[in-house]
Amino acid sequence: MDSDRQPGLLDLRSYLAPALETVPAPDGWWSGPRRWRAGALDAEGLALGSIGALVSALAALDSAQGDAASGSRVATSSALVAASFDSIRHLRVDGNSADIWAPMSGFRRTRDGWVRLHANYPHHAERLLAAMGMTSADQLDAALLERDALEIEDAVRSGGGVAAAVRTPDEWAATPMGLAAAGEPWVGLALDEAPSPRPVPHDGVGGLPPSGIRVLDLTRVIAGPSATRLLGALGADVLRVDPPQHPELLDAHLDTGFAKRSAVADLRNPEQAARVRTLAGEADVVLLGYRQASLARYGLDIDSLREAFPHLAVVALSAWGWTGPWADGRGFDSIVQAACGIAHLYGGLPAGTGASSTVPPGRAPSGPSTRDAAWRPGALPVQALDHATGMAMAASAVALLAARSRGVTGSARLSLIATANELLRARVPDPSGGPVALVLETRHADSAYGRLDFVPPPLILDGTQLEYPHPSERYGSAPLGWSHRG
Template sequence: MTPSLGTAGGIADVPDLFGGIGEVLGLDAPAVPVRGPRRWWSGPLDVEGLALGSALAAARSAALWTGRSDIAVDAARVAGAFGSLSHLRIDGCAPEGFAPLSGFFRCSDGWIRTHASYPHHERALREALGLAASDCDDPAGAVRDALGSLPRREAERRTRRAGGAAAAMRTPPEWSSSPMGRAAAATPLIDVDPGDVATLAVGSARRDRPRVLDLTRVIAGPTCTQLLALLGADVLRIDPPQLPELLDQHLDRDHGKRTALADLRDPRARSRILELCAEADVLVTGYRPGALAALGLDAETLARVAPRLVTVWLDAWGGTGPWSHDRGFDSLVQSASGIAWLYGEAARRGADEEPMRRPGALPVQALDHAAGCLLAAATWALLVHRERTGRAGGAHVSLAAVAHQLLALPVPQDEGAPIAIALQESDSPHGRLLHAAPLFSSADDAIAFPFPPRRYGGDPLTWSQAPQG
């Protein structure tokens, strides 16, 4: 569905992405001003429209939940927040970026995008290609040679079967005609469940500092919970100790949160997580469909233990379609959906050969950041809905559905111009940080992160009694 377009506080044609939430829950969020230029990245897709529209949806929902009238969306902050990792500096040093085995590799009939920034994904990629860790001194070269002899979809299939993460580059028509592309197109951008029955007395569920249990990683989920923390939520992020988050990601996405480690395969840790859920208001999860249920945190158990719990979740490919249980990341969805093809360019393979399209990428990981904004918008709206009806509902967002939305947006004709990014500085246990300013702004700059990222994994598995720095 293509959203309606209108004027939002001086910027014309910003997509209305809150409408689907409000329609399902019967909510009318207040208007929020949007200031600054409408176009700055340019390119073949309206990435700015997706960024501004998702930020506006989150801001309107935040204003509805908090009752604040000073929340605004500024284009410079949106541009900075959506490209946050590229602006991050830790004691003056830039983040490392993608690992050597993450990127586009040429196959025998096109290109494939791999994601091997996490050690377990690198191991899976090597296994899929028959490459042991000690095979050579040039792992990237070995992967390049192995993939070069395979058709792109065969390489995709082998990598996923081994538990890795990869996606062949497809054209937009190839994607839209595929079973997974059709499933993504049939999925609502924000799939909202208002809840079947009231489990609480109307008006009894209000907690001005809602407790949010964060079981997400990388960018999209942590973007959602960072926004919730920005406006006062007590966010406790829990990661598995055997799969730690990359430090750069933590320092970019965990402002205002506490972080802890717990292995959900351990019955004692799982029991403690259920206790935290019983005391929480919101559970945000980025686990693939069925993964939490396999760990004993299925929907029925959570409903019994935590009837007040609003549950929101995200994944790469959505809840239906042949890839619904596969691993995925923003870069892989770009590759599969045709976005990488649109941002690519023709490059001749040889003097007598037909051109082969060289892949490109969005200027920022907009699918991740937009998904996080939209999930935050759904979360605040569901908290209002729970307060008014006593029903604890849920919502789901997938990167594939966000990609479908981006591909459907009309593209402005003007090229735009570079925009000045809003940056801030703060101290952390891991060093002095230069980082993007919060997504939202206010007239007196009263909207600020409660505290910088803390030492990763160093907090206890408890809810805080008061705001902590």
């Protein structure tokens, strides 16, 4: 590994060092091939490394709770990791696959290039049309061809929608936001001595390290919910709270709602906002996935929560990082890929044109093919930024719990763009050999929405596959309260 590329994707756990006395590096924590897709970037290394960070954090928490075998209890495999990072594509509801992409979402041609739009949520679709001065999606393609990509990006973002011009990595790196995000770590930890240390709850159920902790999940889409899905599988009491005015997409809820309860609270109602703050004070960990400016109005941003509840571990997610002009802006995995150059690296000419479909690893992202009328941008084979950041959120939560056992508390800041930067900076292993077929294991369970077919959690505990304790429950069906903790 090059010295200027430290810590490297398989050593992402080193970012947890500020919260841990030592960062465990368990032997044999993963099995299977190192690469299985052989794409333009090391997406497999990102996936393995992010889960490896969680494995190390769990070992540290286990050790803090007095388990002498903590260094070898938790493991994973390439097949489990690959399936978990593509969980929604493997999800079936009564035999039907998930459908999360709305018609207006995706890449669109502009007058001078390409833009990526995100309109899966109805309110974002409405804002997109309003920003473009349209009333019907039928007018969209023609209107986009009359404007430049950056002009469209600015108009949609200014109107509260979600869009990004497709840039090369060099173009992104030269923007004010690219420059600001370049210096941010994958995990930004802020730690304090606890004024009144509290022991970390541990009920010992199944010997799982986070058993007994309370996790308040104020996130949505994939990254945060995938983190709490896994924490729930590890024994945490997870309560996810959503706003009634912007409900989660059903298939997204079914994919990430395992091992947790689902509640609804309208923070615009003072009584309900106060109730959610009370829940935060009673929790051990709070995960935040909404914009900090929005949360601050209700005292639910990082600073407000840490000031009010010093024992609390707060783990927060941003799309674009924590400094710079887009720091509090809206964004999704696909939009970040488009803006930062990943979509460009995975772009190319369609099959059958006689040219390579993607930019080869290590080659500059410019060239005649990018100016060809048939060239189009591409994307990572899975939403790896979301899932890897979700694993980083879970790892950060566990690392902060381990720190709490020493009387240290704090918060962690993560972002999709920081994860993208790790991926873009990493050396790409030798792609020779092509894709590798992995064995897919699935599970089945009856739910309030029908029979679910799904993949299991990506962890093996003491040689046994970790399982979800229950499938996704009916959306919004849980009361605003915690399960009993003895």
